[in-house]
Amino acid sequence: xxxxxxxxRGLLAGLGLGAATLGLGPLTACSSGSRATRNSAEANSAVQxxxxxxxxxxxxxxxxxETTGVLPGFRHYPTETPRSVAETPGSGETVSGLANIYSAVxxxxxxxxxxxxxxxRLGVTLDMRMVPNADYEQTFSITMASGDLPDVMQLWxxxxxxxxxxxxxxxLDEFIGGDAVGDYPNLANIPTAHWKNCVYxxxxxxxxxxxxxxxxxxxxxxxxxxxxxxxxxxxxxxEFLALCRELTDPxxxxxxxxxxxxxxxFLARMNDEPNVWREEGGNLTHFYETEEYQQSVRDxxxxxxxxxxxxxxxxxxxxxxxxxxxxxxxxxxxDGYGSWSTTTLGNVDNEGFELGLMPVYDRAGGELAAWHTxxxxxxxxxxxRQDDPERIRLVLRVLNWLAAPFGTEEHLYRVYxxxxxxxxxxxxxxxxxxxxxxxxxxxPTRYLxxxxxxxxxxxxxxxxxxQHAFQTTVLQRRKDDPTLGLYVDSTTARAEAAxxxxxxxxxxxxxxxKSLTDLDRAVDDxxxxxxxxxxxxxxxxxxxxxxxx
Amino acid sequence: MxxxxxxxxxxxxxxxxxxxxxxxxxxxxxNPVVQALKFVVLLVAVALVVVPFWSIVVTSLADQExxxxxxxxxxxxxxxxxxxxxxxVLSGGVVTRALLIxxxxxxxxxxxxxxASAGLAYWLARPGVVGGRPVLMLLLGAVLFSPGIIPxxxxxxxxxxxxxxxxxxxxxxxxxxxxxxxxxxxxxxxQELFESAHIDGATPFxxxxxxxxxxxxxxxxxxxxxxxxxxxxxFFNALLYIQTTxxxxxxxxxxxxxxxxxxxxxxxxxxxEALPPQLPMQMAILVIAIVPILLVYPFxxxxxxxxxxxxxxxx
Numbered sequence: 001x002x003x004x005x006x007x008x009r010g011l012l013a014g015l016g017l018g019a020a021t022l023g024l025g026p027l028t029a030c031s032s033g034s035r036a037t038r039n040s041a042e043a044n045s046a047v048q049x050x051x052x053x054x055x056x057x058x059x060x061x062x063x064x065x066e067t068t069g070v071l072p073g074f075r076h077y078p079t080e081t082p083r084s085v086a087e088t089p090g091s092g093e094t095v096s097g098l099a100n101i102y103s104a105v106x107x108x109x110x111x112x113x114x115x116x117x118x119x120x121r122l123g124v125t126l127d128m129r130m131v132p133n134a135d136y137e138q139t140f141s142i143t144m145a146s147g148d149l150p151d152v153m154q155l156w157x158x159x160x161x162x163x164x165x166x167x168x169x170x171x172l173d174e175f176i177g178g179d180a181v182g183d184y185p186n187l188a189n190i191p192t193a194h195w196k197n198c199v200y201x202x203x204x205x206x207x208x209x210x211x212x213x214x215x216x217x218x219x220x221x222x223x224x225x226x227x228x229x230x231x232x233x234x235x236x237x238x239e240f241l242a243l244c245r246e247l248t249d250p251x252x253x254x255x256x257x258x259x260x261x262x263x264x265x266f267l268a269r270m271n272d273e274p275n276v277w278r279e280e281g282g283n284l285t286h287f288y289e290t291e292e293y294q295q296s297v298r299d300x301x302x303x304x305x306x307x308x309x310x311x312x313x314x315x316x317x318x319x320x321x322x323x324x325x326x327x328x329x330x331x332x333x334x335d336g337y338g339s340w341s342t343t344t345l346g347n348v349d350n351e352g353f354e355l356g357l358m359p360v361y362d363r364a365g366g367e368l369a370a371w372h373t374x375x376x377x378x379x380x381x382x383x384x385r386q387d388d389p390e391r392i393r394l395v396l397r398v399l400n401w402l403a404a405p406f407g408t409e410e411h412l413y414r415v416y417x418x419x420x421x422x423x424x425x426x427x428x429x430x431x432x433x434x435x436x437x438x439x440x441x442x443x444p445t446r447y448l449x450x451x452x453x454x455x456x457x458x459x460x461x462x463x464x465x466x467q468h469a470f471q472t473t474v475l476q477r478r479k480d481d482p483t484l485g486l487y488v489d490s491t492t493a494r495a496e497a498a499x500x501x502x503x504x505x506x507x508x509x510x511x512x513x514k515s516l517t518d519l520d521r522a523v524d525d526x527x528x529x530x531x532x533x534x535x536x537x538x539x540x541x542x543x544x545x546x547x548x549x
Numbered sequence: 550m551x552x553x554x555x556x557x558x559x560x561x562x563x564x565x566x567x568x569x570x571x572x573x574x575x576x577x578x579x580n581p582v583v584q585a586l587k588f589v590v591l592l593v594a595v596a597l598v599v600v601p602f603w604s605i606v607v608t609s610l611a612d613q614e615x616x617x618x619x620x621x622x623x624x625x626x627x628x629x630x631x632x633x634x635x636x637x638v639l640s641g642g643v644v645t646r647a648l649l650i651x652x653x654x655x656x657x658x659x660x661x662x663x664x665a666s667a668g669l670a671y672w673l674a675r676p677g678v679v680g681g682r683p684v685l686m687l688l689l690g691a692v693l694f695s696p697g698i699i700p701x702x703x704x705x706x707x708x709x710x711x712x713x714x715x716x717x718x719x720x721x722x723x724x725x726x727x728x729x730x731x732x733x734x735x736x737x738x739x740q741e742l743f744e745s746a747h748i749d750g751a752t753p754f755x756x757x758x759x760x761x762x763x764x765x766x767x768x769x770x771x772x773x774x775x776x777x778x779x780x781x782x783x784f785f786n787a788l789l790y791i792q793t794t795x796x797x798x799x800x801x802x803x804x805x806x807x808x809x810x811x812x813x814x815x816x817x818x819x820x821x822e823a824l825p826p827q828l829p830m831q832m833a834i835l836v837i838a839i840v841p842i843l844l845v846y847p848f849x850x851x852x853x854x855x856x857x858x859x860x861x862x863x864x
Contacts, residue, residue, distance in 0.1 A: 105805050107641050108795025129792045134808040142789060145699045146706060253620045319621060322828055326621030346827060349613045439641035
């Protein structure tokens with residue numbers, strides 16, 4: 001990473017950002033007027049999103065569906081792995097990156113054959129800086145404040161995000177907007193919907209790390225439900241409550257529900273809450289403000305009262321995934337859909353462990369509830385402003401290589417490393433990590449850009465069929481957030497305090513310590529602190545953009 | 550006086566018949582009830598410290614099956630011994646390397662810190678030294694006001710220290726509080742010693758190295774331990790300044806093993822995240838991180854107690 005001399009402007013910008021992240025919101029509030037005009041919907045809707053050109057070199061066993069968001073499924077890793085990038089992206093330059101890491105850190109490049117191989121294939125020295133995810137927010141603001149930006153970094157939306165992007169990051173329209181993305185075929189293979197998350201200030205400011213629109217899975221321990229002889233498809237509230245009662249047995253240290261926060265998403269779908277916002281005739285209502293949300297809180301209070309929620313649920317450091325693996329909690333409602341993989345991998349030695357997926361029926365139990373979808377990205381990554389456009393092209397070529405789709409030679413290497421060293425192919429051709437590969441391949445390039453998501457579980461083809469069928473069923477009726485792709489700066493200290501207070505009040509109501517009137521008051525506070533401002537911002541943008549994007 | 554003394558002694562024999570010999574109270578035969586009570590209180594105190602350690606060690610030696618049998622939490626009793634977690638943690642060399650780096654930074658950092666702090670404290674302890682007062686005020690100011698993360702970062706960067714081991718030591722080399730403690734200690738040494746050394750022609754440096762420091766082993770041990778533990782546990786400096794993971798100290802590597810686990814599994818986790826370390830691995834790395842600093846403690850403990858005592862009875 002280069003060390004640039006510190007300029008006066010850089011220092012002031014840095015201090016401003018630093019102050020904002022340290023909770024001194026009002027200091028930065030004076031710039032909000034100008035931001036509103038620059039980050040307007042009119043400007044944003046004029047952006048040409050990269051044209052979607054799907055890669056056709058690999059055919060999935062189970063087709064995906066761009067409209068519903070069902071992911072394509074692969075029962076096994078393709079044996080034929082075509083190349084998707086003809087030329088080596090770089091010629092000996094150094095490209096720096098910054099991203100968070102969830103696993104333990106990999107060995108450094110000198111002692112990591114995988115990383116060396118990656119550099120060789122990319123034709124650059126990839127100077128990858130990684131930070132534990134718990135510390136990423138802080139590192140991000142300090143990196144921004146210092147002005148010492150890497151070439152490409154995982155973005156973290158916070159205060160004055162749009163301003164920050166304009167000041168420090170490169171607009172990418174001339175490089176990948178519209179048809180221009182054709183120069184980077186693997187970036188063109190990322191469906192248009194994912195790029196909506198990358199538009200600010202009337203320009204494309206980032207590349208997406210795409211994920212499935214399904215967002216959540218309601219995982220349950222199928223082995224335990226089978227043993228008890230109960231069904232994992234409760235229809236409606238009454239059956240759900242009965243199931244939770246059935247599953248709970250404190251004398252055997254077993255509760256139905258682990259995390260209340262996640263389970264609220266399950267009830268949100270069941271009670272037909274808006275997916276964040278509800279749009280009716282250009283007017284927006286936030287889910288906090290709805291009767292349906294109150295119903296969900298009442299339901300959660302009833303579940304708490306029934307004793308089917310693990311008593312440690314309100315302790316944020318409760319190891320829910322451990323509890324789920326041990327059968328201490330039986331349902332992992334509204335867990336990230338990727339936790340199917342992590343949970344399966346984490347329990348390979350767990351005898352009898354079997355997962356199931358629970359669909360959500362409406363409250364009355366008549367039909368499937370509308371499925372709240374996610375925004376389709378894990379995060380986005382921005383490219384530092386550069387004087388030389390060739391440098392941006394180089395970084396984009398590197399990202400293009402890293403975004404190589406599932407089943408290509410590049411993808412196989414990026415994710416599974418070198419055959420015989422980092423992975424071995426099993427009888428069915430699935431790459432299985434060696435212990436060396438497990439640590440070596442943890443270099444977190446996957447948070448700078450990623451291939452479009454697919455369903456694939458090495459050595460477990462039935463899992464893929466099962467998940468594909470589940471996604472096809474529940475995504476028949478989907479409910480999107482109408483503000484997806486719009487941006488209103490809502491990160492101020494007051495907003496965060498109001499939100500925290502609201503959630504704390506919700507938890508108190510659930511535990512019977514406060515009443516719904518208190519919750520109403522907390523919602524009012526939230527509305528005046530941030531809710532109304534967000535509503536106005538989004539409504540204006542929706543109006544200018546002519547309806548939901 | 551004599552009558553008073555006799556009267557007191559007489560009173561004593563009448564009022565306290567149980568004290569057969571005229572011994573001070575701490576030489577009396579202990580009361581078994583009080584002894585038992587003390588034993589219980591101390592046992593509880595020791596258990597509060599030892600039980601978590603025990604649980605960490607036992608869990609680090611467990612396999613996933615034993616963890617599941619325990620309901621997914623920590624183990625209290627061993628259920629078979631498995632070294633898998635240690636093997637997993639130590640494979641790849643990341644942890645062993647970080648351990649060496651931590652030991653290096655701690656040893657070198659502590660020595661430098663002690664040298665700098667002792668020099669500064671000695672200077673400030675001498676009466677009538679030029680500029681002593683403003684510097685002392687500056688030190689006291691540093692105790693009250695922290696410079697903030699971003700300005701510190703910018704200073705470190707402008708000195709070109711980013712991604713160097715020096716960035717782990719230099720910004721925190723002098724701790725104002727420790728200097729003030731040492732200064733107070735030095736001030737209590739008999740000034741006559743310094744004066745006689747001066748008369749014999751000793752320079753201030755000779756006085757410091759030949760007279761002051763040998764007399765100050767206790768405070769050096771205490772402050773040294775403060776510094777050492779500080780360097781050993783520091784992860785935040787490394788997080789900010791060290792960009793190459795190969796240069797990470799143990800505390801930061803430990804952090805990637807331990808804190809990440811709770812965050813994953815949230816609602817945004819997608820398809821290709823790597824697996825976070827499991828509970829036995831987390832506990833194994835905790836053990837690995839605790840052991841070296843634990844080994845140092847017994848050697849310094851003697852001085853530690855003495856240092857505290859010296860401070861307590863003087864003044």
